[in-house]
Amino acid sequence: MKHFANPDQKDWSSILRRPSLEAASLEPVVLNILKEVKEGGDDAVKRFSAMFDKCSIDLLEVSAIEIEEASSQVSEELKGAIQQAAKNISSFHKKQIPVGGPMETMPGIHCWRRSVAIEKVGLYIPGGTAPLFSTILMLAIPATLAGCREIILCSPPSTEGKLHPAILYAAKLAGVSKIFKVGGVQAIAAMSYGTSSIPQVFKIFGPGNQYVTCAKQLVQKDGVAIDLPAGPSELAVYADESAHPEFVAADLLSQAEHGIDSQVLLVAATRQLIEEVEKEIEKQLIQIPRKQIAKTVTDRSAAIQMNNVDKAMELLNFYAPEHLILSCDESEDLASKVVNAGSVFLGHYAPESAGDYASGTNHVLPTNGHARVLAGISVESFVKKISFQKLSRKGLSRIGQTVKLMAEAEGLHAHAQAVEVRLKGYVAAPEFVERKK
Amino acid sequence: MKHFANPDQKDWSSILRRPSLEAASLEPVVLNILKEVKEGGDDAVKRFSAMFDKCSIDLLEVSAIEIEEASSQVSEELKGAIQQAAKNISSFHKKQIPVGGPMETMPGIHCWRRSVAIEKVGLYIPGGTAPLFSTILMLAIPATLAGCREIILCSPPSTEGKLHPAILYAAKLAGVSKIFKVGGVQAIAAMSYGTSSIPQVFKIFGPGNQYVTCAKQLVQKDGVAIDLPAGPSELAVYADESAHPEFVAADLLSQAEHGIDSQVLLVAATRQLIEEVEKEIEKQLIQIPRKQIAKTVTDRSAAIQMNNVDKAMELLNFYAPEHLILSCDESEDLASKVVNAGSVFLGHYAPESAGDYASGTNHVLPTNGHARVLAGISVESFVKKISFQKLSRKGLSRIGQTVKLMAEAEGLHAHAQAVEVRLKGYVAAPEFVERKK
Numbered sequence: 001m002k003h004f005a006n007p008d009q010k011d012w013s014s015i016l017r018r019p020s021l022e023a024a025s026l027e028p029v030v031l032n033i034l035k036e037v038k039e040g041g042d043d044a045v046k047r048f049s050a051m052f053d054k055c056s057i058d059l060l061e062v063s064a065i066e067i068e069e070a071s072s073q074v075s076e077e078l079k080g081a082i083q084q085a086a087k088n089i090s091s092f093h094k095k096q097i098p099v100g101g102p103m104e105t106m107p108g109i110h111c112w113r114r115s116v117a118i119e120k121v122g123l124y125i126p127g128g129t130a131p132l133f134s135t136i137l138m139l140a141i142p143a144t145l146a147g148c149r150e151i152i153l154c155s156p157p158s159t160e161g162k163l164h165p166a167i168l169y170a171a172k173l174a175g176v177s178k179i180f181k182v183g184g185v186q187a188i189a190a191m192s193y194g195t196s197s198i199p200q201v202f203k204i205f206g207p208g209n210q211y212v213t214c215a216k217q218l219v220q221k222d223g224v225a226i227d228l229p230a231g232p233s234e235l236a237v238y239a240d241e242s243a244h245p246e247f248v249a250a251d252l253l254s255q256a257e258h259g260i261d262s263q264v265l266l267v268a269a270t271r272q273l274i275e276e277v278e279k280e281i282e283k284q285l286i287q288i289p290r291k292q293i294a295k296t297v298t299d300r301s302a303a304i305q306m307n308n309v310d311k312a313m314e315l316l317n318f319y320a321p322e323h324l325i326l327s328c329d330e331s332e333d334l335a336s337k338v339v340n341a342g343s344v345f346l347g348h349y350a351p352e353s354a355g356d357y358a359s360g361t362n363h364v365l366p367t368n369g370h371a372r373v374l375a376g377i378s379v380e381s382f383v384k385k386i387s388f389q390k391l392s393r394k395g396l397s398r399i400g401q402t403v404k405l406m407a408e409a410e411g412l413h414a415h416a417q418a419v420e421v422r423l424k425g426y427v428a429a430p431e432f433v434e435r436k437k
Numbered sequence: 438m439k440h441f442a443n444p445d446q447k448d449w450s451s452i453l454r455r456p457s458l459e460a461a462s463l464e465p466v467v468l469n470i471l472k473e474v475k476e477g478g479d480d481a482v483k484r485f486s487a488m489f490d491k492c493s494i495d496l497l498e499v500s501a502i503e504i505e506e507a508s509s510q511v512s513e514e515l516k517g518a519i520q521q522a523a524k525n526i527s528s529f530h531k532k533q534i535p536v537g538g539p540m541e542t543m544p545g546i547h548c549w550r551r552s553v554a555i556e557k558v559g560l561y562i563p564g565g566t567a568p569l570f571s572t573i574l575m576l577a578i579p580a581t582l583a584g585c586r587e588i589i590l591c592s593p594p595s596t597e598g599k600l601h602p603a604i605l606y607a608a609k610l611a612g613v614s615k616i617f618k619v620g621g622v623q624a625i626a627a628m629s630y631g632t633s634s635i636p637q638v639f640k641i642f643g644p645g646n647q648y649v650t651c652a653k654q655l656v657q658k659d660g661v662a663i664d665l666p667a668g669p670s671e672l673a674v675y676a677d678e679s680a681h682p683e684f685v686a687a688d689l690l691s692q693a694e695h696g697i698d699s700q701v702l703l704v705a706a707t708r709q710l711i712e713e714v715e716k717e718i719e720k721q722l723i724q725i726p727r728k729q730i731a732k733t734v735t736d737r738s739a740a741i742q743m744n745n746v747d748k749a750m751e752l753l754n755f756y757a758p759e760h761l762i763l764s765c766d767e768s769e770d771l772a773s774k775v776v777n778a779g780s781v782f783l784g785h786y787a788p789e790s791a792g793d794y795a796s797g798t799n800h801v802l803p804t805n806g807h808a809r810v811l812a813g814i815s816v817e818s819f820v821k822k823i824s825f826q827k828l829s830r831k832g833l834s835r836i837g838q839t840v841k842l843m844a845e846a847e848g849l850h851a852h853a854q855a856v857e858v859r860l861k862g863y864v865a866a867p868e869f870v871e872r873k874k
Binding site: 247 | 514515517518519521522525528529532533537540542543546548550553555556567568569570571603639640660662683684687688690691693694695721724725726727731768769772775776777778779780781782783784785786787788789790791792793794795796797798799802803805806807808809810811812813815817821822823824825826827828829830832833836838839840842843844846847848849850851852853854855856857858859
């Protein structure tokens with residue numbers, strides 16, 4: 001790791017710089033696929049699947065039989081694990097279902113908001129060697145709790161035209177309504193514009209490679225919403241003297257194994273601790289299959305010694321990591337100082353992997369500094385809140401004069417008129433002036 | 438208005454088509470201003486202010502003395518109106534401050550979310566003849582309730598280098614921390630990148646002309662968040678036999694007077710009602726100063742007769758209007774059928790202008806069909822929710838096996854290792870298997 005000791009605040013920005021994302025060069029290719037699918041529908045989707053996924057698919061939708069077969073191909077052990085994870089994720093996310101009744105801002109003026117599910121949502125799950133079924137739980141469970149009418153899933157098929165059984169099992173369990181064997185830009189295009197077999201959706205969720213990311217960015221111009229801006233996964237660990245170097249090293253490696261672009265940061269109270277963690281990294285690296293990736297990532301990562309804990313928290317808030325582990329006895333005190341982070345893990349027994357899979361929190365989180373502004377996925381990501389108001393004539397009379405004065409001062413006389421026509425001949429109630437809510 | 442009677446569903450899309458927004462042609466000009474301000478700071482800002490606002494400004498920040506003077510220049514009547522509106526907006530938005538305590542998804546696994554204010558936000562308020570002080574209340578009040586540390590406001594100065602007194606009064610009242618006499622793209626640039634006098638912010642809110650809109654779009658690439666995608670303001674009215682044509686006409690005109698790009702839609706249960714509303718429009722048009730704009734807008738707008746009320750609601754949900762007025766006796770029944778809308782006004786005494794100014798609801802709302810996915814501005818727009826979790830060793834042991842199985846099935850062995858190092862030698866409690874939350 002690259003060492004820094006109590007760096008000056010003016011250097012934080014360069015020490016913590018993230019790799020810049022450059023998607024512009026992919027745009028022409030991606031735009032072309034989007035256009036072809038928009039115009040050519042299923043035929044174009046199949047053509048691109050043949051080209052990129054090297055598979056020829058007749059029926060894009062996964063059949064009920066295939067889903068049933070998949071279930072028998074997943075070990076009972078893994079099914080049990082997926083069920084337990086789903087149960088915890090469901091418990092945690094259930095608490096996010098918004099409630100909120102009407103209120104009277106003044107007598108006769110009733111205002112409220114109602115949470116309404118986004119009707120149609122699309123989930124994208126990348127293919128490749130490792131099937132990310134955990135992400136299906138993280139997206140489909142809150143979508144189901146929100147009450148989305150249609151929850152579709154697209155994932156690229158193998159060359160045999162199949163999806164991984166664990167993907168199908170998790171999707172079924174979490175409430176996905178339709179599953180399609182389509183990946184890449186053609187999947188994003190199909191969900192954005194609709195084809196004869198794939199329904200158009202209003203919002204697209206889920207990770208993907210740089211082409212998928214670019215496609216998600218571009219379809220926004222056509223009014224399709226997306227979950228979160230993309231960026232490589234990140235973990236920052238704060239460790240003080242109470243930390244176990246072995247645990248800290250394991251956490252850093254679990255982040256580092258994700259991919260060559262993973263971001264890892266260690267902030268430690270002492271130089272000694274940094275050295276101990278590095279020794280542990282060396283030791284543990286040997287034991288993991290993805291050691292090459294993990295080593296490349298940890299080698300280029302920063303380890304910052306910060307003698308002052310408040311300054312350390314300031315630096316971490318400045319960085320705004322996706323994941324933050326506070327490896328210390330006083331983790332709850334420190335937690336109150338966290339202002340910018342996606343998901344925070346407290347104490348010595350909360351590894352990031354607990355939240356990645358099974359504790360119940362969501363693992364789809366803001367990266368690339370967006371934690372300053374955005375939260376991870378929740379039930380709220382699948383609803384919007386509509387405002388309602390109902391006024392009695394008397395209620396309107398209470399704010400009539402206010403509306404008229406403000407509208408006229410803004411030069412909007414027809415706004416005032418909409419009140420006037422309703423209050424013509426109305427005699428204000430005696431409590432009009434002094435009545436207070 | 439253009440008449441349609443019970444149009445076929447396949448024609449809805451063309452009847453309800455919105456004007457397409459084309460900002461791409463402005464990009465080179467806007468990008469150049471963004472770049473110059475990013476590099477040149479205050480000097481560049483002042484240069485563009487001189488060029489576009491025809492005013493030479495020495496101190497960009499509005500002084501305390503100017504704010505005090507402004508207060509004396511606003512009539513007591515208007516001040517009272519602004520105060521009453523602020524009070525109602527504050528009452529309504531206070532209910533949006535999120536609460537939510539910790540929960541145990543399993544014994545020893547504590548998970549919770551905490552709402553944390555976005556630290557620095559920027560509000561943009563356009564200039565021109567009509568000072569939009571009402572929008573300041575709609576943005577700064579929820580920002581203040583959310584607890585944003587820095588709430589800055591930019592608005593273009595007059596040629597004399599002044600902001601309208603009502604702008605300054607409303608900004609002060611609503612809790613804005615700093616006010617700057619800067620408009621246009623240079624204001625968006627200054628808030629995005631920071632200058633020596635204007636602080637950098639993390640999220641920018643507020644309306645603007647097409648240049649400002651384009652700038653807000655472009656700065657997102659540099660990681661700055663924005664409130665809502667832009668689009669012209671919209672109103673749809675549903676009216677049945679119980680409606681007062683006079684009220685409906687006034688509502689349509691209040692929307693139509695906004696600007697030449699305003700969108701107005703009337704859906705009525707009978708042909709007769711449409712004709713009566715049109716007669717009323719003719720009558721009322723004479724009385725409003727912005728009659729030319731309002732006439733142009735209503736002339737090109739659609740009036741759709743829908744004999745079936747369920748079909749009418751379907752059409753309105755398909756359109757997903759920013760504002761929706763349900764002018765009928767059974768407005769609350771119909772309200773339960775609204776799936777896509779920004780803000781809904783029920784019954785005969787809730788004109789849009791009530792919500793625009795003083796009932797308490799927010800008037801910064803999703804346009805251009807985004808109401809399918811997005812809500813209007815609320816306290817939630819100024820916070821993000823950070824996840825936290827704390828596990829005891831026993832708690833971790835309860836999900837340890839689940840995490841390991843899932844991580845290994847996803848090919849992520851270091852994820853499993855982060856659990857293993859913590860549970861080495863730990864003997865699972867007897868209730869590990871059957872214990873249920």
